[in-house]
Structure formats: C-alpha cells, structure tokens
Amino acid sequence: MTKTNAGLLRAARLLDLVPYLMSHQGIEIDVLAQQFEISKTELLEDLNTLWMCGLPGYTPLELMDLTFDSGFVTIRNADELQNARALNNEEVVALLLGLDYLKGQLLTESAALIAAIESLVSRLSSTLRIALTNNLSAHIEVSAHIRGALLNAIAKREPLEIQYHSPTRDEIILRTIHPLHISINQNIEYVDGFCELVNDYRTFRLDRILTTNSASSPGRWLESNVAQPNVKLPFEIAILERERDVCERLNIDLETLKTSNVKAIAVFGFSEDWLIREILTLGGSCILTKPADIRHRVKMRAELALNGYRNLLLGA
Incomplete structure (x- = not known):
C-alpha cells in the first residue's frame, strides 16, 4: 500500500x-x-x-x-x-451489488424483506454521483428456489428429482437423489446425498443443478448415519509438459511433484469418464499409463475426435 x-x-x-x-x-x-x-x-x-x-x-x-x-x-x-460521512461511488456500487445478490437469494415468501431491500436500493441509487447506463445486477450462481428445495428436502427427509449437468459427460442427466447436507468448499456449494441412478453416494455442485422437483416415487430413505463409501479409482499418468495445468486439473500436489524424481504419478478419481475427459482436454500434456483398458478408451475417443475433424475439413 x-x-x-x-x-x-x-x-x-x-x-x-x-x-x-x-x-x-x-x-x-x-x-x-x-x-x-x-x-x-x-x-x-x-x-x-x-x-x-x-x-x-x-x-x-x-x-x-x-x-x-x-x-x-x-x-x-x-x-x-457526528453525522456519518457520505459514501463514495465505489462504496455505493458495492452495496447495490450486495443488496441485489441478497434479493436474488430470497424466496417470494419474503415479500417484506424484498420490499425493504428495494427501498434501500432506491435511496442508495439516488446518492450516486455518476450516471449508470444499466441497472446494477449481481450474477447469481445458485437460485434461491434450488437451494430452498434442497434444504426443505433435507429437513423433511424426502427425495428430489433433479436435472444435473455432468461436466464429465457434458450431458444433462435426470437423477433422483436423497440429499443429506449442504457444504461449502472454496466458495462452491455442494450437496451430499444418495443417488438412485448409480445406487451410491454422490456429491453434486449446486450451480450445476438446473431444476428440482418432488420425486414421483418416494423411494427408500437412507439414514444419514450410514457410512459413506470413499472408494477412489487409482490411475497412473506421466506428465510431458505444462505441469501446473496438469496438476490443477488432476488434483496433484505441484510442490510434491517438484521434489520427486518419480516419472509415473498416481492419480485418484471417482469416475473413469472424468479421467478420460481430463486427459483429452489436456491435449498431450500428459499420457495415461495405467490401467490399460482406460488407456484404450482414451485412444478410441481421441481417434473419434480426429476423424470428426477430418470429415469436417473434407466436407468444407
């Protein structure tokens, strides 16, 4: 400073x-x-x-x-x-964005609180000494309705039907889950629960849940004190370049890697599809050495993508 x-x-x-x-x-x-x-x-x-x-x-x-x-x-x-000093433009804008974000997290039942926020926004806006071309609006990662539905399902111990965007497959999948609790890790909200689609416990990011609905069938409720399995799938890779990018994508400790002379690096994950997608995304910065069957699937996916590009160029 x-x-x-x-x-x-x-x-x-x-x-x-x-x-x-x-x-x-x-x-x-x-x-x-x-x-x-x-x-x-x-x-x-x-x-x-x-x-x-x-x-x-x-x-x-x-x-x-x-x-x-x-x-x-x-x-x-x-x-x-004795009167508080006037807020400057930057402070007013910060308050307006914060109030807009807070308003976006409230359900329609909170009409009185929403009205109070709108009144405060109007009064603060009138103190700005600059002209705004557009109304200030904060980006809402998770809607209040989705979070409210999850919290309600957790409280009532009821299942939910969700539309979930899977980044590993780049698909929107319909799942029925039994949510157990919501947690925050590195400013990202997650819900842990049992997924009927895979018949196992899973963790879902709230910002990837597109819709929520009451489950059409009640299903079976699993007690929250049932131990959650923490089985990870082992893989082995070799890094060729862009060490930092590879470590960040595959959750490898970069400092440990720098102090180690081992060429084969152990990687753990919950999904084969996730690993295949990450290896392809890294574009040759690393190669999968084990297991052989997943290595073969990576090769087939890469060849399929290359053939698609060749056909596109020939068609052009």
Missing part, C-alpha cells in the same frame, strides 16, 4: 471514528480497535490526532474533547462531525 493510499484510508477512518464514538460513549479501547480492525497502537495515534482537531480558532472552545486515559473513550464538542 502506498503512503498516499494509507493516508487516505486513515483520514477516512478518522472521519468514521467521530460519529461512532458519539453513539458509543465509554467504549473500551480494545473493543474499539477490534471494531475498526486496527491495532491498539494505531487507535491511540488516531485518538491523539482527533484530540488536536476541531473548528477554526483551535482554542479549547473549538477543539474536540476526548478522554481515553482510563482505557474507555468518551468524546464531546464534536457535534459538527
């Missing part, structure tokens, strides 16, 4: 401190430092700076009166700065 930016941030913090202290008289210094996410030393420097600020004239009658020797902060004679 440059000195200029640090100075601007401190000036903004000083302007925020005054109205906050006016409404939180007697607050502890440690609590105040935590609230503003600064160290106690930085806060004391800010308070000493404010102690020397006030209206022109700069006599005791015009200066702000701060007391903090006891470990508790009180402020007086700061009526002119």
